[in-house]
Amino acid sequence: MSLLMIGCGKMGGSLLVRWATSTDQEITIINPSFVKAPSGVIVTQTIEELADKRFDIIVVAIKPQLIEKVLPAYRRYLANSGCVISIAAGYSVSSIEKLIGEQAIMRIMPNLPAQIGRGVSALYANSKCSPAQLAIATALTDAVGYTHLAVSEDELDRVTAVAGSGPGYAFEITRCWIESAMKLGFSPQTAKELVLNTLGGSIELAMTSIQNVETLRNSVTSKNGTTEAGLSALMQDSKLDTLIESTVLAAYERAVALR
Ligand SMILES: NC(=O)c1ccc[n+]([C@@H]2O[C@H](COP(=O)([O-])OP(=O)(O)OC[C@H]3O[C@@H](n4cnc5c(N)ncnc54)[C@H](OP(=O)(O)O)[C@@H]3O)[C@@H](O)[C@H]2O)c1
The missing domain is CATH 3.40.50.720 (NAD(P)-binding Rossmann-like Domain)
Structure with missing residues (x-):
């Protein structure tokens, strides 16, 4: 061939x-x-x-x-x-x-x-x-x-909105996370290593675990603990859901407009 x-x-x-x-x-x-x-x-x-x-x-x-x-x-x-x-x-x-x-x-x-x-x-x-x-x-x-x-x-356009453009979302979210680590006093290199290794490990665990991501999230969130405090700021009455949903939808609508 x-x-x-x-x-x-x-x-x-x-x-x-x-x-x-x-x-x-x-x-x-x-x-x-x-x-x-x-x-x-x-x-x-x-x-x-x-x-x-x-x-x-x-x-x-x-x-x-x-x-x-x-x-x-x-x-x-x-x-x-x-x-x-x-x-x-x-x-x-x-x-x-x-x-x-x-x-x-x-x-x-x-x-x-x-x-x-x-x-x-x-x-x-x-x-x-x-x-x-x-x-x-x-x-x-x-x-x-x-x-x-x-x-x-x-369906190809919908996959594009979720996965084709996905690395862009992942890199941007990662960038924000690294910057927040730097604001807590870490050097750029240490901040990058802390965040990328945390993300890499969490993703590998999610891919190999029999538990779904919601259960995994709950398993690291103890009542009145640090993760719960962080997550309540991150999720803010479902604002995060809305933000991610509108991100993916905007990419899909752009793919449709390009047809
Ligand atoms: N990048 C992504 O993440 C991504 C993801 C999914 C799909 N795509 C698609 O992949 C396609 C290429 O994107 P890309 O990011 O790889 O762009 P790119 O880096 O600009 O590559 C396009 C290549 O086409 C060459 N080219 C220009 N005119 C040509 C011609 N007449 N004959 C043969 N080759 C020619 C260019 O060569 P010169 O540099 O010599 O002009 C260049 O090396 C796009 O249609 C894009 O939608 C890209």
């Missing part, structure tokens, strides 16, 4: 690093500026270098606003029974069909921890995709972490 990746920046590059070592696809990338790729990956900079090659999978990893201009020229490089996989945020299957005609098309929405094999990817396939193509795409997303198969593009 052969795979062409158009664009190899932050996200394409993150996927490539994992795919190069975990799949038996022959991978070619095309990117105007030189990109250092893992060994075994064929690196090209111009479309002419592809000559008369045909690819079983073409991965679209350029910015959404470039797709209309760039993608049509690649139609001829797709094998007859090939499949286009787009990772572009908010660019719908029907918009891709308008550029290259009705094809087997999938959308994958990965998130940044894919870099370390701990990503969450939503995967949506249109009705032209065969079970074999879906299996190959699932193997690609499994190689970078956890895969959620979406049954509609709306």
